[in-house]
Amino acid sequence: MTLVGSLALTVGCQRSVDQQYISSAAVGQLEPELQKVVHEQLRKRSGTPREPKLIGATPEETAQLKHGAEVYRRNCEQCHGVTGDGNGPAAQYLTPRPRDYRRGVFKFTSTPYGSRPRREDLMRTIDQGVTGTSMPAFRLLPKQDREAVLDYVLALTHRGELEELLVAQAESEGELPDEMVEELVAAVLDRWTLAAESEVDAASKMPPITEETIAAGAQIFQQRECFKCHGRDGRGGLAGGIEVGNDAWGRKDPAADLTSGMLHGGQLPIDIYRRISSGINGTPMPSFGASFADNPDAVWHLTHYVLSLANQRRRGVQYPQGETAAVDAHAPATETPSEPTTNEPAQADPAPAEEAAK
Ligand code: HEC
Ligand code: HEC
Structure with a gap:
């Protein structure tokens, strides 16, 4: 065999080894018989990386799934x-x-705490990336590619969700009859169907941003003890060494630095409103919507305060090194901020966000 021939063979092998879905560790703990059923069911419902399937897919979605992969x-x-x-x-x-x-x-x-996302939410992440993290923005990919890759993300997600349910069922019942698997498949889809209809809208219309609303937000920030995680000045857990525990994926998750000018969940007032009102799934950031039910404007006031914090560095406010918890809350901005509407960027210049996404 020529060198080129054997190289091609090696690369070919490598590639086909890479192109297998890997079972979660929990599957490996099951009885060999049950492991086999789980593998068969997942293969039947979700296919393989080369021949993927999306649970609950329309024929149209199925057609573009290979392209998505x-x-x-x-x-x-x-x-x-x-x-x-x-x-x-x-x-x-x-x-x-x-x-x-x-x-x-x-x-x-844009759904209540603990819910699945809506399709629009995932598309927004794909389009805009997650500012301040390595998750890039893909808005330059053709629309068709973004839709297809979103379907493929759903295929992987549904496969993982079904795997988790199959393992739980196998552990508790010691068997996985077909009717039961059908029910689990339906349970996976139900959560997404429900989420699609559960968009959280702001409970009141956003009041105009003024020095007063920012000051009111700053006060609530202290009263509601947001500082216990975010630090007195909002600079977050990293700067102050404040530990708030792990995320759902088992990693340390310090509270966000609200002064960084790079809010991960989006820079629009409605984005910030939703983070505060619905919390952040899988992280220690709690949902505050219910506790402000009698005073929905309070969430807007907090939003205005967070917006003003996010703009501090741009305005040239200097923060001392280290310890944030000891520093007192910043006085609200002295200049009158611009007045964005709920769905428009709060600042004219989102440039730092773009940089961070690279
Ligand atoms: C350079 C690494 C990198 C690449 C490439 C990447 N991502 Fe991400 N992605 C991340 C990181 C990091 C996060 C987590 C951000 C966080 O937790 O705040 C993430 C999060 C996500 C999320 C979850 C958002 C949420 O609400 O929890 C989705 C969906 C996603 N990425 C889709 C994609 C898709 C689709 C592609 C390819 C078109 C892609 N990512 C490419 C790093 C990457
Ligand atoms: C128990 C700790 C904790 C408390 C209390 C808390 N937060 Fe958070 N918060 C977090 C964590 C952790 C994150 C980061 C989550 C992530 O993206 O991984 C976060 C993220 C946020 C974000 C999103 C930032 C971004 O990058 O998009 C906002 C806004 C926010 N918090 C506001 C508040 C406000 C306002 C309060 C008080 C009403 C509050 N938080 C109380 C832990 C907390």
Whole structure:
């Protein structure tokens, strides 16, 4: 055999080894018989990387799924991994880690706390990336590619969700009869159908941003003890060494630095409103919507305060090194801020966001 021939063979082998979905560790703990059923069911419902299937797909979605898998292989796999477990070759160098899709838990949603995201939420992440993290913006990919790769992300997510339910069922009942598997498949889909209809809208119309609303927000920030995690000046857990525990994927998750000018969940007032009102799935950031039910404007006031914090550095406010918890809350901005509407960027110049996404 020629050198080129044997090289091609090796590369070919490598490639086909890479192109298998990997089972979660929990599957390996089951009785061999049950492991076999789980593998068979997952293969039947979700296919393989080369012949993927999307649980609950329309024929139209199924048709573009292979294309989605190809877009994913080129643009996402190095971080999110072949199986969507967030464990691609680049992942070990990244903080925060790329999302492990298999739990079905997503952070930046427009749905109530604990819910699945809407399709629009995932598309927004793909279009805009996650500012301040390594998650890039893909808005330059053709629309068709973005739709297809989103379907493929859903295929990986549903596969992971079904795997988790199959393992739980196998552990508790010791068997996995077909009717039961059908029910579990339906349960996976139900959560997404429900989420699609559960968009959280602001409970009141956003009042105009004024010095008073910012000052009111600053006060609530202290009263409601946001500082216990975010630090007195909002600079977050890293600056102040404040530990708030792990995220759902088992990693330390310091509270966001609200002064960085690079809010991960989006820079629009409605984005910030939703983070405060609905919390952030899979992280220690709680949902405050219910506790402000009698005073919905309070969430807007907090939003205005967070916006003003996010603009501090741009205005040239200097922060001392280290310790944030000891520093007192910043006086609200002295200049009168611009007045964005809910769905428009709060600042004319989102340039730092673009940089961070690179
Ligand atoms: C350079 C690494 C990298 C690449 C490439 C990458 N991502 Fe990500 N992605 C991340 C990181 C890191 C996060 C987690 C951000 C966080 O937790 O705040 C993430 C999060 C996500 C999320 C979850 C958002 C949420 O609400 O929880 C989705 C969906 C996603 N990425 C889709 C994609 C798709 C689709 C592609 C390819 C078209 C892709 N990513 C490519 C690093 C990457
Ligand atoms: C128990 C700790 C904790 C408390 C209390 C808390 N947060 Fe958070 N918050 C977090 C963590 C952790 C994150 C980062 C989550 C992530 O993206 O991984 C966060 C993120 C946020 C974000 C999103 C930032 C971004 O980058 O998009 C906002 C806004 C926010 N918090 C506002 C508040 C406000 C306002 C309060 C009080 C009403 C509050 N938080 C109370 C832990 C907390």
